[in-house]
């Protein structure tokens with residue numbers, strides 16, 4: 001592995017950001033200085049005008065392997081992640097079959113270890129994600145699994161959820177919930193409101209999400225177990241989680257790039273590329289989520305990267321599967337939601353890297369199973385997971401130029417500000433000049 | 438606002454101007470005369486190909502459209518997709534690509550999914566798509582023929598023909614739409630048509646059958662059906678799907694009739710001259726008492742008859758795009 005030198009970037013660190021160079025060698029950040037001397041044969045990256053920060057960590061990636069490799073596999077998902085500036089992904093367990101046992105978890109970890117990134121696994125809470133019987137969480141935890149979720153669906157039965165929290169607590173793992181009461185969601189396909197009513201589409205109301213957030217906060221209060229709230233999409237949901245945390249409950253939450261940049265009006269043309277669960281909400285929700293991100297009450301931006309084969313997004317809106325791509329554009333969309341020119345680089349890396357690494361237990365001190373440390377500041381001695389982000393680069397989303405195997409992005413044609421220029425994962429330069437090396 | 442459907446697809450009546458709707462009604466008026474001839478055929482669409490694509494079967498609507506197309510001398514390709522191998526899961530894009538290859542000018546389509554017609558229009562921008570009902574979204578030709586029928590009957594009473602009246606007969610007209618508004622594509626199209634033409638519209642429904650976005654509709658909501666009966670010049674009834682009346686939306690069909698059925702007692706309180714309409718098929722004894730449905734005030738058969746001239750007008754305007762007066 002040759003050494004890498006990043007030149008003349010803004011090196012972002014909580015203790016104080018500075019302009020300078022970074023020398024990376026043997027998987028470690030070896031030197032941070034005004035100017036470093038490049039060892040012979042070093043790869044040089046021009047970071048002029050760019051932010052140099054910790055590699056991004058995605059808490060919520062649907063890699064589709066095993067079972068739906070025509071939409072994505074671990075290798076293609078990792079490439080998409082690298083382009084997006086990610087150095088670690090948490091693979092969600094709603095594969096076919098579901099990741100609810102050690103054999104499948106080991107399979108995904110092994111496949112992930114062949115990619116340049118760290119691929120962690122979120123295990124299923126219940127067997128087959130069927131919401132009835134607990135999956136073997138302790139065995140999976142012994143393989144290093146730290147997050148458990150039935151995502152795709154929330155755990156509907158409150159008694160099962162209570163038992164899962166009680167069981168998880170002494171294991172030191174976190175349960176992550178997709179909050180939507182499916183009874184109240186009523187098979188709907190977009191947000192319930194002015195647009196769904198006009199379009200004659202059944203709505204998934206905000207209250208379907210909020211009722212489950214409220215229920216689970218009370219179960220956390222009862223059990224004391226840790227819980228992470230996936231893809232919150234309404235102002236009320238965030239307000240409830242924030243209030244609970246102020247009262248000392250061990251809860252964290254994330255928002256997606258799409259819920260902070262799109263609203264329900266996008267569904268007006270019946271384009272299934274805008275169909276996602278929870279659905280795109282109203283502008284006041286978008287504004288509240290953005291505010292929560294800026295003021296630090298929302299912990300993380302997580303992609304909910306959900307590839308689907310193209311023919312499935314040509315189905316009628318109500319029949320098409322929910323979900324959209326996320327990895328390759330998340331950094332620019334988060335930058336936009338954080339106010340573009342007003343975006344603080346500290347906040348940017350907090351929500352895209354540090355906090356997700358903390359929630360997924362992927363930091364330097366948590367190291368396990370061949371994974372490197374994620375989400376640390378760019379300081380000497382940290383694992384060399386680093387991203388170079390150019391906040392001034394303007395570019396246009398092109399669904400024909402994606403690394404993902406799928407093309408179901410709702411952003412095709414949209415101009416974005418801010419682009420990942422380079423990704424260094426585990427000490428290797430995997431993306432440079434915004435293309436795979 | 439859309440001021441004419443000439444040369445366009447017809448997906449929804451939302452955003453249609455009064456002029457656009459009046460143009461369709463006036464064009465239909467000229468086709469009524471064609472339908473009274475011994476040889477009910479004009480060469481307006483000779484050499485054109487219209488495909489009817491009914492993913493959800495509706496024999497009445499399909500036959501009405503096909504008769505309309507044939508009377509305009511179009512070639513009709515009727516694909517009974519509802520009963521063929523094309524089922525849930527086949528992408529709309531694939532289905533439409535197959536028939537586009539046959540060189541069609543227009544597709545008349547019915548689908549159980551809201552928005553399906555709009556999606557198809559996106560796939561085949563050179564083909565006119567005429568929405569014959571999509572899920573709970575829109576049923577534009579039903580809205581047009583309802584407005585046409587009202588105008589025709591009111592004009593007859595004045596001894597004139599409808600096209601001489603433009604939209605004037607709708608000014609000050611009170612239209613009350615009753616029943617399952619929430620799930621009704623007919624209600625959405627009717628409201629758009631009546632409001633565009635200048636009528637005043639109220640709706641009455643059990644709380645569970647009002648749409649969630651009713652506050653955004655250009656209508657007022659009547660809490661008590663009985664209080665609005667005497668206000669209405671036109672009562673538009675809607676079909677109640679039986680499963681909606683078995684506990685999930687209303688406790689029973691009997692209770693629906695008790696609160697929102699047009700019973701004999703309610704019908705007796707209607708204004709003299711008030712019109713009763715229903716898009717069919719009727720559940721006699723549920724939305725409407727059987728004796729009420731047979732009153733002269735009930736112009737349900739006129740609605741059915743007017744289906745053909747309205748659909749001729751829509752096909753003609755959408756496909757040919759010619760100006761008024763060139764019909765014959």
Ligand SMILES: [Zn+2]
Pocket residue numbers: 151152153178230231277278304
């Ligand atoms: Zn989810």
